Amino acid sequence: MSRIRPRTPLRRRPVPSAVIAGTAVLAAALTACSGGGGADSGSAGLGGGKKQTAISVNLSGKQATAGEPVKVTLADGRLKEVRVTDSKGAELAGGISADGRSWTSTRTSAPGTSYSVAAKDTEGGSATAAFTTAAPDKVNKLTLVPGKNSTVGIAQPLSIVFDHPVKNKAEVEKHLKVTTSDKTEGSWGWMQDWSGKDRADWRPKEYWKPDTKVTLKADLNGIDSGPGGGWFVRDYTTNLTVGRNQIVKIDLDNHRLKLLRDGQQIKDIPMSAGTPGGEKASWRGRTVLMSKEGTINMRSETVGLGDAYDKMVDYSMRLTWSGMYAHAAPWNAGYFGSANKSSGCIGMSDADAKWIYDQVQVGDPFEVTGDDAKGTQALNNGYGEWNLSWSEWQAKSALR
Numbered sequence: 001m002s003r004i005r006p007r008t009p010l011r012r013r014p015v016p017s018a019v020i021a022g023t024a025v026l027a028a029a030l031t032a033c034s035g036g037g038g039a040d041s042g043s044a045g046l047g048g049g050k051k052q053t054a055i056s057v058n059l060s061g062k063q064a065t066a067g068e069p070v071k072v073t074l075a076d077g078r079l080k081e082v083r084v085t086d087s088k089g090a091e092l093a094g095g096i097s098a099d100g101r102s103w104t105s106t107r108t109s110a111p112g113t114s115y116s117v118a119a120k121d122t123e124g125g126s127a128t129a130a131f132t133t134a135a136p137d138k139v140n141k142l143t144l145v146p147g148k149n150s151t152v153g154i155a156q157p158l159s160i161v162f163d164h165p166v167k168n169k170a171e172v173e174k175h176l177k178v179t180t181s182d183k184t185e186g187s188w189g190w191m192q193d194w195s196g197k198d199r200a201d202w203r204p205k206e207y208w209k210p211d212t213k214v215t216l217k218a219d220l221n222g223i224d225s226g227p228g229g230g231w232f233v234r235d236y237t238t239n240l241t242v243g244r245n246q247i248v249k250i251d252l253d254n255h256r257l258k259l260l261r262d263g264q265q266i267k268d269i270p271m272s273a274g275t276p277g278g279e280k281a282s283w284r285g286r287t288v289l290m291s292k293e294g295t296i297n298m299r300s301e302t303v304g305l306g307d308a309y310d311k312m313v314d315y316s317m318r319l320t321w322s323g324m325y326a327h328a329a330p331w332n333a334g335y336f337g338s339a340n341k342s343s344g345c346i347g348m349s350d351a352d353a354k355w356i357y358d359q360v361q362v363g364d365p366f367e368v369t370g371d372d373a374k375g376t377q378a379l380n381n382g383y384g385e386w387n388l389s390w391s392e393w394q395a396k397s398a399l400r
Contacts, residue, residue, distance in 0.1 A: 055079075055119055059109060059131045066111035066133040066231065067224050070094070072103045072119055079103055081120045086113050110222035111136040111231045138230030140164045144216065146362070150240045154207040154247075155288045156363025157383055158216050158238070159199065166198045167226025169398035175220050178202050181213035189396030191380050194321040203385045203393055207365065208242040215239045243361050248289075248326075250346055252282060252370025255337050257326070257346060259359060267359075269352045270337025272329065273372065274344035281374035282344055283324055286386035289364045290318040292357060298325075315353035319346075319366055320382040326366070328353035340372050 058071040070092060072082050078100030084092040092115075094105035100122070109115065112135035120126045145159040146152055158178060166172055173188050180186075186204040193199035202216070216239070220232035246261040252273050259267040274282035293316045314328040329347025336349065348356065365386065368377075377384045385393055394400060 055127055057117055057129055057131065059115075059133070060129075062132045063134045064109070064131045066113075066136070067108050067222055069108055070105040070115070070117075072117060074101050074119075074121065078122045079119060080122045083118045085116050085118075086110070107219070108222040109133050110233055112233065136231040136233065138164065138228075139233050140166070140225045140230040141232075142218065142220075142236060144218070144236055144238045146238065146240050148238050150238075151243045151361065152240050152363030153289060153361040153365065154210065154242060154245055154363070155286070155365035155383070155386060156208070156240070156242075157288070157385060158202040158214070158240075159383070160201070160218065161193050161195065162198045162200075162225070162229070164197075164225065164229040165227075166200075166229055168224060168229075169198075169200075172220065172223060172225060173200065173398045175218065175223055176200065176202070177217045177219065179215050179217075181211075182209060184208065184212060184214075187394045187397050188399075189385060189393050190398055191396065194380050194382075199380065201383070201385055205390050207245075210242055210245045212242040213239070214242070243363075246360070246364055248356070248360065248364060248366045250326075250366060250368045250370075252276075252284065252340060252368065252372040254370070255335075255340065257348065257352075257356070259356065267355065269348055269356065271346055271348045271352075272332050272335040272338075272342055273340040273346050274324075274342050274374075275340055276372040276374075279374065280343045281372065282340070282342075282346065282368065283320060283322075283375065283377040283381070284368045284370060284373035285377040285384065287319045287324075287366050287368065287377050288383035288386070289360055289362055289366060290320075290382050291362060292317055292360070293325075298323075314350065315357040317357060317360065318382075320377060322381050324377075326353070326356065 054075045056073045059065065059068065070084050079096050079102070082094065082096070082103035084094065084105060092105040092107055094103050096103045111133050114132045115130065117129040118126070141163045143161045146156060169190055176188060178186060184204045186202050188200050188202050190198070190200050216237065218236040221235045223232045225232065244261060246259060249258045249260060250273070255271055255273070257269045257271045258265055274280050295312060295314050296316045298311050298313045316325050316327040318325055324344055326346040326348070328350045329342060329345070330350055332342055332347045333349060335341040376387055379385060379388070
């Protein structure tokens, strides 16, 4: 008698997950209707017997590479909308390709940041995913001058000092955006700050026009400043308004200080500048009023002049990092208008210094001329960029 062997039920072979090389497939594929195919280990089919499809993201996991654009790719069909947001709700801008198959962010992913991806296709399907970029080994920060909502003089540059070295200067400069209300022409220039740190200044071609509105946006979040510098992990912004058109002119040889407003002289003051022939001489050149510091203690040893003086000085107006000021100097009254006998500063009577102090704005140009000087103010000794020609200044841009 023959034996009939029981039939073994056929085992359905699992459908392989959709894989795209070098990408991470979203946990939930786009599905065109509610109750569609369930998710497997990375992809899912569309409901109603439609062709299986999936989307992928080039960054995945909890240690994703920072500093790259985010790219979302659709296996089939056309994308309608993609949103990539971080944990604080900030959204990465981006655009869908002409064929509708992919979306790419216009900015790069920031380090140490969690992102959520939400995508929709033209058939009404949707999917979400998430990834986190690796934390930075080092963070670079910066200081912006002037501060927000400042009103400044016509020579004030925009100035950025970085905490750590910036080797990728060109890449950083690409993300520094200056906009003005009157389309002022200007350029970035790089230097080493007086403090020894990397610094970038934006100077207009000519002095600002009064009432110009200026905004600086440093869109640096997700930018690598290069070896030894670390990552930027936030954006920065500042803005300013240009105030009155006024210039302080200092004639070292004739011992006069004049204030011009809108091209007209409104004050002529006798003064005494630095003693010529040595380190006590004043600097010449076009400098910028850095700060109005009021009454301060000035000590000669801080500027390398031994124990020559230790005084409380009124109406102090800083012109350089090396210690050149304009200020009240009543002890030098016998030399006002006749000789330069100070330790490098521009000295005036109490009354004249107060009047100038009350009139000037941070950012006003102080144009110092004459032979009784020890040379021209250095580029980084305060704001010395106005002593360069326009072409010389442009050459200091990392993008030239």
